[in-house]
Amino acid sequence: MLESARKLLTRNSAEIGARVEGLHTAAEIAEGRLPAEAVDDARAVAEKAAARLRLSAEHTVVAIAGATGSGKSSTYNALTGLELSSVGVRRPTTSWATACVWGSEGADELLEWLGIPARHQTTRDSMLDGRDGARDRDLDGVVLLDLPDHDSTEVSHHLEVDRLVELADLLVWVLDPQKYADAAIHDRYLAPLATHGDVMAVVLNHIDTVPAERRESMVDDVRRLLAADGLPQVPVFAISARHGIGVDELRGFIAQRVAAKKQTRLRLEADLRAAAGRLEEVGGAGAPRTLEKKKVSGLEDALAEAAGVPTVVSAVESSVRLRAGRATGWPIVSWVGRLKPDPLKRLHLDLGSAGKQLAGTARTSVPSTTPVQRARVDSEVRALADDASRGLGKPWVEAVRRASTSRLPDLGDRLDAVLGAADLGVDRLPGWVRFVRLVQWLLITAALLGGAWLVALGVVAWLQLPELPTPQVGPVALPTLLLLAGVLLGVLLALVCRALVAATARSRAAAVDSQLRRAVHDVAEELVVQPVSVELQAYTTHREALQRALGSTRRS
Secondary structure (H helix, E strand, C coil): CHHHHHHHHHHHHHHHHHHHHHHHHHHHHHCCCCCHHHHHHHHHHHHHHHHHHCCCCCCEEEEEEECCCCCHHHHHHHHHCCCCCCCHHHCCCCCCCEEEECCCCCCHHHHHHHCCCHHHEEECHHHCCCCCHHHHHCCCCEEEEECCCCCCCCHHHHHHHHHHHCCCCEEEEEECCCCCCCHHHHHHHHHHHHHHHHHEEEEECCHHHCCHHHHHHHHHHHHHHHHHCCCCCCCEEECECCCCECHHHHHHHHHHHHHHCCHHHHHHHHHHHHHHHHHHHHHCCCCCCCCCHHHHHHHHHHHHHHHCHHHHHHHHHHHHHHHHHHHHCCHHHHHHHHHCCCHHHHCCCCCHHHHCCCCCCCCCCCCCCCHHHHHHHHHHHHHHHHHHCCCCCHHHHHHHHHHHHCCHHHHHHHHHHHHHHCCCCCCCCCHHHHHHHHHHHHHHHHHHHHHHHHHHHHHHHHCCCCCCCCCEECCEEHHHHHHHHHHHHHHHHHHHHHHHHHHHHHHHHHHHHHHHHHHHHHHHHHHHHHHHHHHHHHHHHHHHHHHHHHCCCCCC
16 A cells, blocks of 8 residues: 555656746745745745655644644544543643654654654554554554644744644644634634645534534534635534544544545645745736737837937938039039038037947937927836736736836937947948049030130130131030030939939938837837846746646646
């Protein structure tokens, strides 16, 4: 039987181990996000469960607990068949529990973990082969504890009871017919352990002092009170430890639970479920969330506007239009364009490829963010955080909001650095501009040559010198053709290039807009989106870990 039980617990230990790891992970992630009390409690439960799994799986710890005068020790003695605990006025004033072990092999580490001194331990190994051997074998593997009175005036007794109640695999609460409704046990122990109904039993002792016709109604009243505590499934045994009434039934119940070798697992599952439930209660059970692209886009648009991206893009378009216009305009009048100020120079953004090297120190002269723009950024950040945390528990909502604003003070400097480091490319004009510039100068040269030729012909005629030979191109003299063609074609080319210059300026502005918005996207990702995503991923992992701890594979 022990070998089959060992195999059974081995199969179950993997599942329990996964649940313990789930609770530990959930507690680690909740650190600094959820209330410290719930997190510390969950971590302690996970550590206690892990420690219990490393100890004997062949022993079941059964704790007998009760108030002064309830007959707890006499019940303990009746179960052991020995006078191991003093009763009544002879009960010692001690803060230590007493343990009786059936089958001590492998129990030493468990008893040490329980904190039971050797002088308070009794073993039944030598008695298993005696007169009551068959009867005692039913309890083989039991570690029976007699706890101090939970209502003792000694503080150390309270602490010892509380400590061992957390460690026992099966809790047997002994009640007295005169005090079974006492709030001391219902409010302090039974109701708080409503999640542990599978690892509890209640004994109504001294039933011999109750008239026979009232016994059944009193047991029903005990069950009613247990149901009010959230423990409707807990079995109730009416016994008289002094006269042996009902003791065999209680003993049989314990033997049955021990033989099933499930009690340790049930206790650990109850502990894990309760601790995970408390984390879930304070942290909420909302479905995991992800950031919506629409909210991120809204934030990036607000940041781009606050950073002055539209101003820079407009300046790039005007600058390209101005520079390309000077290069492709008619040289006679295009110099006037040099008198116009370059918009990028005014913004200190005319850095060209050197902007990357100056990114650490350069400052732009883009207009400062207005209060309206700052308000829009704040509003978009808040909207993003609210949307990302919708349905989550209050602590997680606060964690997401803190993450969304944690690096907002760095936004201004980072965005200004992005603009200052950007290579806007306005110093690199398209190849066709250089070609047009060459053609314009060739045309102006032709016009000047033709004009000079005509002047020379006029001077010769005025001085009545021999007429110079003048080639004809059809009906038009070549000098005249050179002059007219150079001027007219130059002006016409300049007019045609205006449309090309405008298209080039718009294209370059669109490219810069895309470049700057990608840079703003990177800043938003680093300073706002990523911190929020970290919190959302932490919440998702936390929820998955809690589900493992709760023994559920369903997603939130």
